[in-house]
Amino acid sequence: MAKAKEAKFDPQSFEGKEIESVNELGNGFSRLNFTDGTSAIVQFVPLAITIVKDAPAKGKGKKEEEAEEEEEEDEEETEEVTIEEMKEALIEAEAFSKKELKKMSDEEIEEAYDNLETEEEETEEEEDEAITAEDIDEADFDDLEDMIDEQELDIDIEDYDADDKKSVEKLRKAIKKALKIK
Secondary structure, eight states: OOOOOOOOOOGGGGTTOOEEEEEEEETTEEEEEETTSOEEEEEOOOOOOOOOOOOOOTTOOHHHHHHHHHHHHHHHHSOOOOHHHHHHHHHHTTSSOHHHHHHSOHHHHHHHHHHHHHHHHHHHHHHHTOOOHHHHHHOOHHHHHHHHHHTTOOOOGGGSOTTOHHHHHHHHHHHHHHTTOO
């Protein structure tokens, strides 16, 4: 029986080669068969990957190409997270139990993780925009009205008169009370 030639790994030896087929050998090992008749046995390490779209087809408009480039840049800027990391984050946030996650597909886990991230971002934004007593005291009637709308306070603005200083002061007190600010 002929002994297989063992070669040192040279990443450039794969450059330009096209994979014809992949045979999974188990334990993370696979045989890559190339179109030129050569093959290599490799061990894949699970990593988060990004699939890059093919180059724009001929005939696409400049705006479409620019939009695709912007999308690709946005994708590159986002941090890649593995399914395992998503599961850990969902468990840590007490959104799901380990048992529930085992029953979910990878797509469902990704969707739940995306929703969790969105909720966290919204919470951070709300915390960043916390209204202070000073903000209320310095606000004019229109700003106070905006605060009521943004904070979804149960205050009827029509009960207050923008031209009456006492009325505006009462509105300020009502907003502080609704927001539990002293």
